[in-house]
Amino acid sequence: MKAAALLxxxxxxxxxxxxYGIPGEETLGMMDALLDSQIRFITTxxxxxxxxxxxxxxxxxxxxxVCLSTLGPGATNLVTGVADANMDHAPLVAISGQAATNxxxxxxxxxxxxxxxxxxxxxxxxPILNPEIIPEIVxxxxxxxxxxxxxxxxxxFPENLAAxxxxxxxxxxxxxxxxxxxxxxxxxxxxxxxxxxxxxILAGNGLVRSRKCPALIEFAxxxxxxxxxxxxxxGAIPNSHPLCLGTVGLQAHDYVSxxxxxADVIICIGYDLVEYPPNLWHRTRDRKIIHIDTAPxxxxxxxxxxxxxxxxxxxxxxxxxxxxxxxPQRHYETLRSAILRAxxxxxxxxxxxxxxxxxxxxxxxxxxxxxxxxxDVGAHKMWMARMFPCExxxxxxxxxxxxxxxxxxxxxxxxxxNFPERxxxxxxxxxxxxxxxxxxxxxxxxxxxxxxxxxxxAGYGLIEWKQQIHYGRTSHVKFNNPDFIKYAESFGAxxxxxxxxxxxxxxxxxxxxxxxVSIIDCPVDYRENMKLTAHxxxxxxPT
Ligand SMILES: Cc1ncc(C[n+]2csc(CCOP(=O)(O)OP(=O)(O)O)c2C)c(N)n1
Numbered sequence: 001m002k003a004a005a006l007l008x009x010x011x012x013x014x015x016x017x018x019x020y021g022i023p024g025e026e027t028l029g030m031m032d033a034l035l036d037s038q039i040r041f042i043t044t045x046x047x048x049x050x051x052x053x054x055x056x057x058x059x060x061x062x063x064x065x066v067c068l069s070t071l072g073p074g075a076t077n078l079v080t081g082v083a084d085a086n087m088d089h090a091p092l093v094a095i096s097g098q099a100a101t102n103x104x105x106x107x108x109x110x111x112x113x114x115x116x117x118x119x120x121x122x123x124x125x126x127p128i129l130n131p132e133i134i135p136e137i138v139x140x141x142x143x144x145x146x147x148x149x150x151x152x153x154x155x156x157f158p159e160n161l162a163a164x165x166x167x168x169x170x171x172x173x174x175x176x177x178x179x180x181x182x183x184x185x186x187x188x189x190x191x192x193x194x195x196x197x198x199x200x201i202l203a204g205n206g207l208v209r210s211r212k213c214p215a216l217i218e219f220a221x222x223x224x225x226x227x228x229x230x231x232x233x234x235g236a237i238p239n240s241h242p243l244c245l246g247t248v249g250l251q252a253h254d255y256v257s258x259x260x261x262x263a264d265v266i267i268c269i270g271y272d273l274v275e276y277p278p279n280l281w282h283r284t285r286d287r288k289i290i291h292i293d294t295a296p297x298x299x300x301x302x303x304x305x306x307x308x309x310x311x312x313x314x315x316x317x318x319x320x321x322x323x324x325x326x327x328p329q330r331h332y333e334t335l336r337s338a339i340l341r342a343x344x345x346x347x348x349x350x351x352x353x354x355x356x357x358x359x360x361x362x363x364x365x366x367x368x369x370x371x372x373x374x375x376d377v378g379a380h381k382m383w384m385a386r387m388f389p390c391e392x393x394x395x396x397x398x399x400x401x402x403x404x405x406x407x408x409x410x411x412x413x414x415x416x417x418n419f420p421e422r423x424x425x426x427x428x429x430x431x432x433x434x435x436x437x438x439x440x441x442x443x444x445x446x447x448x449x450x451x452x453x454x455x456x457x458a459g460y461g462l463i464e465w466k467q468q469i470h471y472g473r474t475s476h477v478k479f480n481n482p483d484f485i486k487y488a489e490s491f492g493a494x495x496x497x498x499x500x501x502x503x504x505x506x507x508x509x510x511x512x513x514x515x516x517v518s519i520i521d522c523p524v525d526y527r528e529n530m531k532l533t534a535h536x537x538x539x540x541x542p543t
Contacts, residue, residue: 003131004029004162007095008037010138013170016066018042018057018417020050024070026097026110029162042417042446045438047074049410051081052436054092056374056411057418059397062209064091064145064153065414071098072110075117080404083121086152087274087402088232089209091145093153094118098127100160118154125154131166139171147176149272149295150209178294181311181319188307189290190323196265196288199225199327202248202281205232206270206293208393212313216269217241219317223324225267226332228256230275231381231398235390245332246339249276249385249400252533255339258541259332263287265306270294270313274401278302292316338542343387346528353523354501356383359455363425364389366508371395371423372415376408378429379461379529406435409452413439416448423512425451430481431460440491443517451511454484455524465529484521493517 001009008030011019020042023031034041044050047069054065065085069078075096085092098104099111118125124144126137141153193199201220207213213236220227220243227237228245237244248256260266260281267290279302282289291297291308309316347361360383363373369391375384375398390396397415399407412426426433433454443450455461464477488495494514496507504522511518 001165001167002029002033002162003134003164003166005033005036006131006134006166006168007138007157007162008033008039010135010170011039011066012037014138014142014173015063018414019066019068020044020053020414021068022047022050022070022074024074024097026071026099026159027068029159030068030095030097030157042442044410044442046436047077048080048406049436049439049442051078051092051094052084052407052410053414054094055081055085055088055090056397056407057414058085058090058092058150059088059209060372060394060415060418062091062146062211064093064142066093066095069094069096071096071114072112075112075114079117079121080406082118082152082154084399084402084404084407086121086123088399089150089205089272089401091150093141093145093155094122095155095157097162098156098158101158102160104158114156115154121152122154123151127156128158128161131161131164131168135168135171139173143176178312181309181316185307185309186316186319186323189292189309190320192265192288192290192307193223193267193320193324196327198263198331199265199267200245200259200263201225201227202266202268202271203227203229203233203236204268204271204275205230206272207236207313208233208270210270210294210313212270213237213393215314215317219321222321222326224327226259226336228259230271231385231400232275233270233393234385234388234396234398235393238391239389240391242336245336246343247385248281250382250536251280252536253539254386254536255335255342255539255542257281259335261541262331265290267292269317272401273298273300273303276400334542343389350501351525352499352501353525354498354504355525356380356455356528357387358501359453359504359522359524360384360387362505362508363427363453365505366512367423367425369395371425372419373397373425373427374408374411374415376426376428376432377403377405378432379465379526380427380429380455380524382462384427405429405432408432409436410439412450412452413443413446413448416443416450417446423451425453427453428455429461430454430456430458431479437487440488440493440517440519444492448517449515450517451508452517452519453508454519454521456481456484456521457524457526461526461529465526465533468530469533484519488517488519491517493519496520498522
């Protein structure tokens with residue numbers, strides 16, 4: 001066996017189903033070994049697309065997604081997607097080829113210090129220096145990527161080592177368990193919650209990625225405490241649940257923020273600071289903060305915790321619930337009603353260009369609860385995060401740590417490959433779409449029938465919004481678009497243009513049943529952005 005084949009065998013041993021990437025001269029050995037493996041290689045059109053696919057696969061499955069590139073420019077193209085996964089705590093393993101070890105010490109064609117390049121954007125980055133260590137390096141890369149706060153790992157594989165004959169065996173995959181939380185911490189946390197007048201739960205992505213949302217719901221129900229989720233934890237509690245206060249995460253003071261204003265105790269469960277900076281929901285720094293997570297709290301002046309428990313969510317929440325009585329207050333019902341009213345504002349508005357509120361509502365109407373939306377980054381993300389109701393976790397993927405544009409189209413392809421039976425929609429701005437739209441060809445070739453919904457404003461909408469807020473005028477945010485229908489058709493995909501608001505829902509339903517890649521060009525009325533800013537600026541908390 002070649003060392004390259006051993007590496008592929010080790011990937012199989014980790015349960016890898018897909019590897020996303022672009023072949024190169026320095027990965028010939030791995031590419032050849034893939035032919036004799038069960039793993040499906042998805043040839044992409046840009047390494048960034050491959051990294052975003054691995055990133056989204058990691059988010060949706062909890063197993064590390066894998067991307068593969070050649071050395072030098074192939075590896076640098078992976079960087080954005082790898083950083084995105086790492087910062088959003090999505091498990092990912094990136095592998096790149098490298099030049100032979102006899103030219104790594106000098107100036108040489110396409111040679112870069114890749115381990116040095118990837119170190120700051122991964123939890124673990126290592127070179128394969130000898131075929132013997134392949135089982136250890138692969139096991140460690142997956143273990144590190146998938147445990148603790150998940151993130152990215154990077155493996156560099158020099159081509160001459162990949163070509164060596166070497167027989168080896170993968171190491172067994174042994175599940176990792178979290179330590180049992182200390183009893184005295186549970187007692188202390190319980191005491192704080194017992195004395196709370198107005199407790200609120202802030203549920204974060206940690207709950208979603210550890211698949212522990214049912215434990216959250218049980219806990220909230222038992223204690224009768226309302227729950228707000230971060231963008232990345234949408235659906236951790238169903239939107240229809242009477243204790244759900246929706247999604248928190250705008251920089252502006254939204255209805256749900258009123259819940260945080262009123263709360264004396266904020267119970268953060270599986271919340272990462274990168275999801276929503278604490279200064280935005282805890283400006284006053286005078287509330288009691290409880291931190292329940294798989295890892296100790298990050299340090300932040302606005303996140304000085306009163307107490308906390310570290311370990312398995314299920315165990316902590318179950319033990320706490322056992323110690324605590326049902327909370328009597330029901331003061332959040334008025335707030336929930338106000339939130340629900342706000343979320344339905346303009347959701348049938350007939351205006352054209354289509355209002356963001358109508359796009360969000362029609363998309364929800366078109367999709368089943370378990371269909372998957374991959375959201376890009378821009379003003380559309382703010383509307384989706386604020387208003388798109390989710391009944392299930394991991395059904396609206398939002399990158400809110402690194403928040404890179406360009407994730408939606410490749411991410412949707414990975415979602416469809418992993419969950420072929422579910423409808424998958426990429427929601428994207430026109431700018432983010434064109435950052436990775438070349439992957440339409442990939443989607444068609446690998447038979448991943450996704451729908452791409454473009455919010456077309458011929459500009460960098462979110463930046464325009466921010467410029468208006470801060471300076472009252474805009475700077476260099478407008479551009480021209482290609483004809484998206486002709487563009488779609490040039491790939492062999494279907495293209496639809498929305499010319500009245502009422503066309504959107506039937507077009508979405510049609511596109512979802514097309515069984516090919518469909519692209520919907522939907523002009524959006526972003527005058528609503530500043531109207532929302534004005535509305536929230538004047539909003540008075542319901543009492
Ligand atoms: C790769 C990358 N470049 C730049 C940014 C900064 N940025 C955030 S949103 C945005 C505008 C996005 O425009 P578009 O995709 O058209 O979406 P819209 O805001 O119009 O809904 C920009 C430039 C980013 N987040 N990621």
